[in-house]
Every structure is written in structure tokens, then in C-alpha cells.
Amino acid sequence: MEEQKPPAARKSRLIVRLGSFLVSHSAFVSVICCVAGCITLLLLPVLAKNTYVSENALMPGSANPMFSNQDVVEANRFVKDIYETGILKDGSGMEIARLIGKHMEDVGAEVYYHKFKYRNLQFHPLCFFSSIPRTAVPQNSSACTLNGVSPVGIIRAPRGDGKESIVLVTPYNSENIKLNEALSLGLAYSVFSLLSRVVWLAKDIVWLAADSRYGEYTSVASWLKDYHNPTFSSDSGKIGIEMCFEKTENHVEEQSSFDGAAYDDFKRAGTMSAALVVKVMDKERSERDRVDIYAEASNGQMPNLDLINIVHYLAVHRQGLHVRVGTFGFLLNSALLKHVGKTLQRLTRLAESLNLGWKLGVNSADFVEGTATLASSMYYQALGVPTGPHGAFRDFQIDAITMELSPRTSLTNDNGISSFLLRSGRLIEGVIRSVNNLLEKFHQSFFLYFLTAPNKFVSVGVYMIAFALLVAPLPIVAAALFSSTANARSLTTISNNKPTNSKPVTRSGSWNWLHSAKLVFLVHLWALIVSLLPYFVSQIPHTNSTTSMLSWSLSSLLILYLLTRLTKSYVEGYQWEVLKSVMIAAASIGLSLMSIINFSTAQVGSILLVPMCLMVRPLKQPIQVPIFPAALLKILNILLAVVAFPPASLAILKGCLRGFESINIGDFWEWSEFLWVWNSATYLFVALVHLPCWYLCVHILLHN
Amino acid sequence: MASMTQRLKPSWRNHPISSHLLIFHLVMASTLLPSLTSAIPSFSSTMHNNNWAVLVCTSRFWFNYRHMANTLSLYRTVKRLGIPDERIILMLADDMACNSRNTYPAQVFNNENHQLNLYGDNVEVDYRGYEVTVENLLRVLTGRHESAVPRSKRLLSDEGSHILLYMTGHGGDEFLKFQDSEELQSHDLADAVKQMKEKHRFKELLIMVDTCQAATLFSQLHSPGVLAIGSSKKGENSYSHHLDSDIGVSVVDRFTFYTLAFFEKLNMYSNASLGSLFHSYNPNLLMSTAFYRMDLYQRPLDEVPVTNFFGSVMKTIHTDSPFRVISSQPKVKESIFLGDDKVKEIDKRNIKVENDAIVALTLKKVFLSFRSFFTYYVLANTIIDTVLSYFCP
Numbered sequence A: 001m002e003e004q005k006p007p008a009a010r011k012s013r014l015i016v017r018l019g020s021f022l023v024s025h026s027a028f029v030s031v032i033c034c035v036a037g038c039i040t041l042l043l044l045p046v047l048a049k050n051t052y053v054s055e056n057a058l059m060p061g062s063a064n065p066m067f068s069n070q071d072v073v074e075a076n077r078f079v080k081d082i083y084e085t086g087i088l089k090d091g092s093g094m095e096i097a098r099l100i101g102k103h104m105e106d107v108g109a110e111v112y113y114h115k116f117k118y119r120n121l122q123f124h125p126l127c128f129f130s131s132i133p134r135t136a137v138p139q140n141s142s143a144c145t146l147n148g149v150s151p152v153g154i155i156r157a158p159r160g161d162g163k164e165s166i167v168l169v170t171p172y173n174s175e176n177i178k179l180n181e182a183l184s185l186g187l188a189y190s191v192f193s194l195l196s197r198v199v200w201l202a203k204d205i206v207w208l209a210a211d212s213r214y215g216e217y218t219s220v221a222s223w224l225k226d227y228h229n230p231t232f233s234s235d236s237g238k239i240g241i242e243m244c245f246e247k248t249e250n251h252v253e254e255q256s257s258f259d260g261a262a263y264d265d266f267k268r269a270g271t272m273s274a275a276l277v278v279k280v281m282d283k284e285r286s287e288r289d290r291v292d293i294y295a296e297a298s299n300g301q302m303p304n305l306d307l308i309n310i311v312h313y314l315a316v317h318r319q320g321l322h323v324r325v326g327t328f329g330f331l332l333n334s335a336l337l338k339h340v341g342k343t344l345q346r347l348t349r350l351a352e353s354l355n356l357g358w359k360l361g362v363n364s365a366d367f368v369e370g371t372a373t374l375a376s377s378m379y380y381q382a383l384g385v386p387t388g389p390h391g392a393f394r395d396f397q398i399d400a401i402t403m404e405l406s407p408r409t410s411l412t413n414d415n416g417i418s419s420f421l422l423r424s425g426r427l428i429e430g431v432i433r434s435v436n437n438l439l440e441k442f443h444q445s446f447f448l449y450f451l452t453a454p455n456k457f458v459s460v461g462v463y464m465i466a467f468a469l470l471v472a473p474l475p476i477v478a479a480a481l482f483s484s485t486a487n488a489r490s491l492t493t494i495s496n497n498k499p500t501n502s503k504p505v506t507r508s509g510s511w512n513w514l515h516s517a518k519l520v521f522l523v524h525l526w527a528l529i530v531s532l533l534p535y536f537v538s539q540i541p542h543t544n545s546t547t548s549m550l551s552w553s554l555s556s557l558l559i560l561y562l563l564t565r566l567t568k569s570y571v572e573g574y575q576w577e578v579l580k581s582v583m584i585a586a587a588s589i590g591l592s593l594m595s596i597i598n599f600s601t602a603q604v605g606s607i608l609l610v611p612m613c614l615m616v617r618p619l620k621q622p623i624q625v626p627i628f629p630a631a632l633l634k635i636l637n638i639l640l641a642v643v644a645f646p647p648a649s650l651a652i653l654k655g656c657l658r659g660f661e662s663i664n665i666g667d668f669w670e671w672s673e674f675l676w677v678w679n680s681a682t683y684l685f686v687a688l689v690h691l692p693c694w695y696l697c698v699h700i701l702l703h704n
Numbered sequence B: 001m002a003s004m005t006q007r008l009k010p011s012w013r014n015h016p017i018s019s020h021l022l023i024f025h026l027v028m029a030s031t032l033l034p035s036l037t038s039a040i041p042s043f044s045s046t047m048h049n050n051n052w053a054v055l056v057c058t059s060r061f062w063f064n065y066r067h068m069a070n071t072l073s074l075y076r077t078v079k080r081l082g083i084p085d086e087r088i089i090l091m092l093a094d095d096m097a098c099n100s101r102n103t104y105p106a107q108v109f110n111n112e113n114h115q116l117n118l119y120g121d122n123v124e125v126d127y128r129g130y131e132v133t134v135e136n137l138l139r140v141l142t143g144r145h146e147s148a149v150p151r152s153k154r155l156l157s158d159e160g161s162h163i164l165l166y167m168t169g170h171g172g173d174e175f176l177k178f179q180d181s182e183e184l185q186s187h188d189l190a191d192a193v194k195q196m197k198e199k200h201r202f203k204e205l206l207i208m209v210d211t212c213q214a215a216t217l218f219s220q221l222h223s224p225g226v227l228a229i230g231s232s233k234k235g236e237n238s239y240s241h242h243l244d245s246d247i248g249v250s251v252v253d254r255f256t257f258y259t260l261a262f263f264e265k266l267n268m269y270s271n272a273s274l275g276s277l278f279h280s281y282n283p284n285l286l287m288s289t290a291f292y293r294m295d296l297y298q299r300p301l302d303e304v305p306v307t308n309f310f311g312s313v314m315k316t317i318h319t320d321s322p323f324r325v326i327s328s329q330p331k332v333k334e335s336i337f338l339g340d341d342k343v344k345e346i347d348k349r350n351i352k353v354e355n356d357a358i359v360a361l362t363l364k365k366v367f368l369s370f371r372s373f374f375t376y377y378v379l380a381n382t383i384i385d386t387v388l389s390y391f392c393p
Helices: A005-011 A014-024 A026-047 A069-088 A094-106 A141-145 A179-195 A216-228 A241-249 A253-257 A305-318 A335-354 A364-383 A390-394 A414-436 A460-471 A473-496 A503-511 A513-537 A545-566 A576-597 A599-615 A627-643 A646-658 A667-677 A681-701 B002-014 B019-038 B062-080 B134-142 B186-198 B214-218 B254-264 B274-279 B341-346 B348-375 B377-391
Strands: A110-117 A147-155 A164-169 A204-208 A271-280 A290-294 A322-325 A399-406 A449-453 A456-459 B050-057 B088-092 B161-168 B175-178 B182-185 B204-210 B226-230 B240-244 B249-253 B291-293 B314-318 B331-335
Touching: A014 A026, A014 A473, A026 A335, A026 A364, A026 A449, A026 A456, A026 A460, A026 A473, A026 A599, A069 A094, A069 A179, A069 A414, A094 A110, A094 A147, A094 A179, A110 A216, A147 A179, A147 A216, A164 A179, A164 A414, A179 A204, A179 A271, A179 A414, A216 A390, A271 A390, A271 A414, A290 A305, A305 A322, A305 A399, A305 A414, A322 A364, A335 A364, A364 A449, A364 A599, A390 A399, A399 A414, A449 A460, A456 A460, A460 A473, A460 A576, A460 A599, A473 A576, A473 A599, A513 A545, A513 A576, A513 A667, A513 A681, A545 A667, A576 A599, A576 A681, A599 A627, A599 A681, A627 A646, A627 A681, A646 A667, A646 A681, A667 A681, B050 B062, B050 B134, B062 B088, B062 B161, B062 B249, B062 B254, B088 B134, B134 B182, B134 B186, B182 B186, B186 B204, B186 B214, B204 B214, B204 B254, B214 B226, B214 B291, B240 B254, B249 B254
Parallel strands: A164 A204, A164 A271, A271 A399, A290 A322, B050 B088, B050 B161, B161 B204, B204 B226
Antiparallel strands: A110 A147, A147 A204, A290 A399, A449 A456, B175 B182, B226 B291, B240 B249, B314 B331
């Protein structure tokens, strides 16, 4: 037996030999991989490509816009009507809804009013990824003021098949309407009335004037939910829209002819191809009218890149607007980034001078801007919380974006506003006409990407390299640790107990890891309980974020103490190397799973988690390296253990962004509340992958 | 052979003959006929005596509006130059006129000036929508249809036919895409043309293709009598000519646009040659290089009028009434819109042989009529009696 082994090992397949080579040089491989991963991440802005409209059918800008000055006049008149109604009448909000509905009807649209009950979002641990549980509509007839009422108009495509639609959303606060909201309503109305006259519609147009008094997202999400979950029961408790209007407008004579029942039917218009949320904002002045695009939906989902492409193309090349996507402004002034950019610029110049064929063309300013935009794109994807009402659409697999249009002049400047409305109207018309040309759904372009500029993107094929490089060392190091401890143990046992039989050798060699696995399992169990605790903590009345945070952490510690007490006898006799190996295996599984659910979270998480997992070793354990690297390793270990503690990392991040005096104990509670309310998988990642991993690392650090 | 009919005719006219005598003549004619058919000249020298056009638009969807407009423009042109509707097989993969995105419902234009509606009252589409498949095109070309397919959907060409095959759509290296789901490969096309050649389904075939890398589609052709024009060479794209910003799509391709521009100046009596058509393509305007393959084609292009393919030659048999044709000598009138006298002068013998062929065909027709009389004997008796009484009062 012993003689046959060496030739068998020599004959083993290439992949096995390659694997064992990597495992035997695990330290070197992991350092190389981590460094390469970080460098790739840093280079992503350089690797970004220009966007292009991938779908042939879209043909943005191929038709002349029909939106004219006449439509602008109409929009202005409507804005004046709305604004005056909003200012003069009482704050019930029904007046504006009624006015919008009437105008919708006047252009020949089908109109109804969508009522929704505001529900405070709560943490429901058992239905985390599913939609919010449906509760019965309260049987309160006087509740129409508690409900939001959104007027909805549908234009049927004259020769369309009625199976598809495009949705236009304008959120407005019915209780306290601002001029910018009135402007966005006016803009949408003028586009809507234009679309009611055109002959080229192939998809129905739905205009949802979303009542945003309880938040923009809530009203859009509840409308979408009702759109996709038809109720067929004749709900007796349902309040007719009639009542709401009669209550507030019984003094109006024409009200008697108002047929409320007709406005209660929930009308539909088929599958939604795309949705545009249009908002007029009053932002800081710039040279040109400007449009900000928000695209991130829940859990890092993005709309198809083609939708952003057509908006960008039409805005820049047809209407001369300035397009922006989210950027971290503080990074633009970062000296470190500028320095990196300049170094890169110099390096690429050098490379270009060496080989004239290379056209790298890295510009320092572009790099800094690209990095700031990329960081923002990655952050909002990683957070997993939608950046606007468009997020509600993505939950139903509808491509949607929010366009925040802001004029270059003040909102009261009539000339400036007129030209702004003309451009914006043409932009919206162009986007709708382009989407109208679409067959079926957006499918041609990317769904997984980061934006580094409005017209530059990093596709999944590029950005996953960085993550793969970061995660690759984990299984290698785990295997290396496991095999080295197994070898060491068996060698020592063999040398010590040569005469005895080999039974205990095999047992300790192959099943040794079970002791460590038990501990890892217990810690993960603890993390699971900790992740569920907020549900109970939030049930405690009269608490603020600080007390909630304190009770959460105290109860967590208590449970940890109880768990360790109860299971003390089970989790003994492990080696720290094996424990580290099992912990790394668990972490790599967690990271890989998370990368499927929300790639950005996994990417950001791996930057902290991977170095911590790879470097950790007991502080009291001596290592056979010179004193300086050993000390450095210890310092790094302690630093990482502090930084990677989730509340600590949040506090550091907040301190960097807003100054360290703003840090509060309750911050982490608020942050996690924010995450779970939005059903963000990032919460699960932090609680179920990051936290146990961090605890185990600390455990190893303090190992005797 | 022409004298044979001469001899038959007086015998009927001069003697009051009975129907029995007529049957005798019939038998005589039937014995004579085999010798007559054997005298029909061989295929290669068959005179060009009819024209067909197969016009194919292979792409669906609104953004491919221009392909339908291309095909309809060609349809209009060949109709204007004299090919009748029953000899045009029009295949349109989609219906742009009734697309809900069309700003001009039920109309199709190939120019942004909207002067000419290509989709007027007089358009007969033979294959539409999902009927436009590679299989159906190959069936049309090779004539291998299922029995239920009506005559109007068949290419009933013969050895004297000049066929124009025009195709437009999205193509690539050695293929032309059909309907987003399948493609016609250059081998398929070459195979179909070879089958057509073997089945004597054409005398000359002009294949005109407006697609990217159109030239590659002809690379496998090797049947004689085939002339091929493509809008672009290998590795080149064919571009659309202009965008109609009212309709919001490109309405015509460059190659087709300049082809049409050439034909708009012509009428059915024009003498313009294929050579002049080919030279009219300016690579700078096309943004691609028009390619023509003529190694399989014998005649010099400068001497072939475009109307040989885009127009129509027709043989008209003038008769006063349906029945008089039996007894009276058929007056064969040839109205050939060749327009080019040179062609006739080059080969007078050819024309003579051709005349003989026409006579032989006429005789064959007479015989077939007789045979039908024989079958319906009673009916024939009464009819012949009336005929005879008409001639011999």
C-alpha cells in the first residue's frame, strides 16, 4: 500500500495538482488575490465602458417631438389651477385629486381614484422577503381623510391591443402642495393630454398622480399591489370615493351629478413595459436645466440599462439637458483619490509611450468623478433600499426610474419655466415614444451594472472579477489550515503512539473539525436569534432608538452568555486553526450566497470580512516571524476586529461623512430599522454572515 | 409545319362535312402531334416569353419598416413596368401599414415627403406575416407545393421565363435572416436555383438582395443564366437612406432607394440596360459597394435591357370568341417590350426558330381542344354543328 501511493499521486489529474499547489502556497496566494481584488475594485472606473442603446426597436429620438408651446401654455394653466386650489381650499386634499381627475377625463382618459390606507411599515421576521402582509381595510367610513387618494388616468392606445402599458407617475402631497409638485403635475398633464391626441400609441398610457402625504413610495407601492392583486369580493367595508367627495364638496352644485361608483372600479391596462416617475425639483442653479436619474431599487436591483440610456440620449442629444446620476460629493474633493488618479494618469501615459498602440486615455479628473459615482452606485445597491418610488415597480419586475427635473432658473420665473417645461415635456414624450416602439419587455441590455457616469457603466462581467479575487483565497486558506492541522496531528500522534493501533489517529485526524463546527453552528444560531430580537424590541412601547439599541445589545449578550453556559461541555477541545478553517468556510459560503442576492452587499462586505478572516490568529500565540511583521499583524488584527464590528463600522462611516460629534448610540438601531423596514437583504447579511464571523474572529483573537 | 394548319383549314371550309369526318381529322392530328412536339426547339434556345417577380421582405417588427417599404417600392416599380399582379409573388413578413405605431394608418411610404403611398388599393400580398418562411420561399422557387396551395401563390414559370428575385432584410455572412427565427443560407439559395434550372423553371434569373454582406449570399451559386446583384460586399453593412421623423423610423434602404431612383426615370419602353443600372450605383452614396456576380450570365450586360427582368414580355393570342379559335387560324401577335432592336438583329435565326415553336404550341392547343370535344361527345356535336352552320350557311 505504501509503495503504490507515490506513483498514484504523481498520476493525479492536473486540477488536483494545481489545487494542492495553491493550498500549499495559501499565504502567498491569498495576499496576491486580496491585493489584486482591491486594485481591480479601484480600477473599475477606468474599466467602465460607454453606454449604448442596445435594443434596436427603441430608436430614441427618431421621431420629431410633438410637444409644443401650446402644451406648455396648457401646463402653466393647469399648474396655476392646482396651486391655487391647493392654497385656497382646506387641507383635505380631495380638491386637488378631483381637479386632476376632471382634467384627465376632459382629455378623454378613463379615470378612477385609487384609495389606500397608510400602513406603518413594520418588521415581520417570518415574511422577510415576501410582501407586506395584507390586513383588512378598516371599516371606518370617516376614514377617507386617513386614506390617500390618487387619481389615475388611462389613455387607451387607439389601435393598440391593450395588453401593454407605460406608466407615468407624479407624486404630490395633497395636504400641502408645493409649487414644484404642481409643476410636475402640470408637466405630466400636458404630456398626457398630448398623448391622448396622438395616433402612434401602441401601449396604453397610465398616469398615476400619487398622493404622497404618507410618502411617495407607499402610495405607488399600494397602487401596484392592487393592480397586480385583483380583489373580486364585493367588499362591504370599502369606502366609495363618492363619500369622500360628498363630504368635502357637498356645497358644490355640480356635485350632485358626480357618479362616484364609476370612479371606484380599479381599471387596468395590461403589462407595464416601463414606468417613469417624474418630479420637478428646485435644486441649486446650474447653467442648464438638469435631470437627475435615480435607478436603484430594492436589494440592488437595477432597471434595464437601456431605459437609462434612452433617457440620457434624449436628454443630452435632443433637449440639451444636463444629466446626473447619484455621486458622493465628498469623494470629489478627496486628496487621496486625486492622487491615485494622477498616478494612474502618469502610469497610463508611460504605458502609451511604450506602446503606441494602446489607447488607455485615463484622465485624473474623470477617474475621481467616476470613482465618486461608482461609490454612490455601489453604496445604494449595497444598502438595498430603493432610492425613490421607482423601487416599487422593480418589485414587480417592471423597469422604472425616477427623473428629477430641475430648471436652471427659479420656479417663479415664467420664461425660464416655460422653456424648462418645453424641454422636459419633449424629453418625456420622447422616452414614451421610444418605449412605445419596444416589443415585449426590456431585455436586450444589462440588468447587473454599476454606473460611473450617466453614460458609462461597469458590467457584471467586469465588476465580479474584483469580488471573485477577494473571495477566492477563502476556500484555499480553509483547505490549507485544515490539511496542515490534520497532518500535524496525525504526525504527532504517529510519532508519540507508534506501537498503538491507528484507530484514534484517524478519528482525531478526520473528525476533529466537528468540535469547531459545533461552536460555529452555535454562534450562527446566536446570530439568528439576535437578528430576530428587533421584532420583540420594537414591541416595547415608549422607547427611543437609544433605549431600543441598548435593550437589543443587552438581550443579545444575555443570550450569548446563556448559550455558552448551556453548551459549554459540547464545544471543547478544538484547535484554533480548525476553528478558523470552519469559520472561513462558513464565511465564504455566506458571501457567495449573498453575492447572488445582492452583489454589491457581498462586494462591500467582502472588503472588510475577507482580510479579517484571513489574518486572524490568537494574540497570545507566538509566530515564527521577525518582530516587526508580527507586531504589524497583531495591530492589524485588533484594528480589523474593531472596525468590522457592525455598529463600529457604521459609527466610523457616519463620523467620516457627517463629523464625529453626530454619532449616537441609537444610530445602529435606526439603521437596522431602516433596513428591515425596506426588506433589505443587507440586514440579513450583517446579522447572519458578518456578525457571527466577527464574533468568531474575536473568539480566535482571544484564544489561549 | 405551318403549312399543316393551312391544309386543314380549307377542307373544313369548302365541304359540308359531318362530325365523323371531323373525328377523322382529329385522329390524323393526333397522329401528327408527336412529330410536332419533337420539333420544339431545345431548352437552351427557348425564347424569353414571360416574366415573373418574387419579392421578399424577410423581417418583422416596426423598426424594420424600411424593409417592407423597400419591397413594396420594388413591387410598384415592376408593376408599373409591366409585370402583371398574377406573375408577382409578394412576400411581406409583417404588416407595417396596420401597425398601431404607424402615424399614417393603412399607408406605407418610402420617402419622408409622403408623396407616394405604396400600400394603395392595388396591392396583392401572396405570403404575409408568419407565412414568410425559408420553407415557403424555397417551395415557391422550386415549385414543390402542397396540392392545396392556390395557383396565385405559385411561381408558374417555365423555360422561357425571366425571373426577378428581390430579397431584403437583415443578413450576414452567407445568410439572410427570416423572421428572427431562421435563416436562408447561401447553400439553400444555390440549391433552390439549381433545382429550378434542372426543372426548366427559368431562362434567366436575376437575384437582387438588399442586406448587409449581400454579396456573400451568392457565393455558392453555379447555375448558368443567373445574374446576382447585392447591395454590399462581405464585411460591409447596408445602410438605410433616411429617417422619416414623422413616422419615426427609417423608411428606405440606400441600395433600394438608388435602384428606385434609376427606375423612376424609365417607362416600359425604355432601352436602359442592366449595365447602366449597375453603373448607376455610387459607393459613396450607398455607403457600401454594390456587388454583381455575372460569371454565370452569358449575355453582355450593356445589351440586356432592364425591362428584360423588371418589365414584362407577353405573348398575346388574339381571338374573337372562345370557340372560333378551333377553326380559324390563330393570329399570333407578339408584343415584346424588349425595346432594343439590337437583340433581334443579333440572332435572327433564333427568332425564326422561336416562331416555329409558337406554331407548334398553337397546334398542341388545338389538339387539346379536340380531345376535350371527344370526351364530351354530345356536347361537341351540337357545338360543332353550330360552328359549321356559321361557316357554311
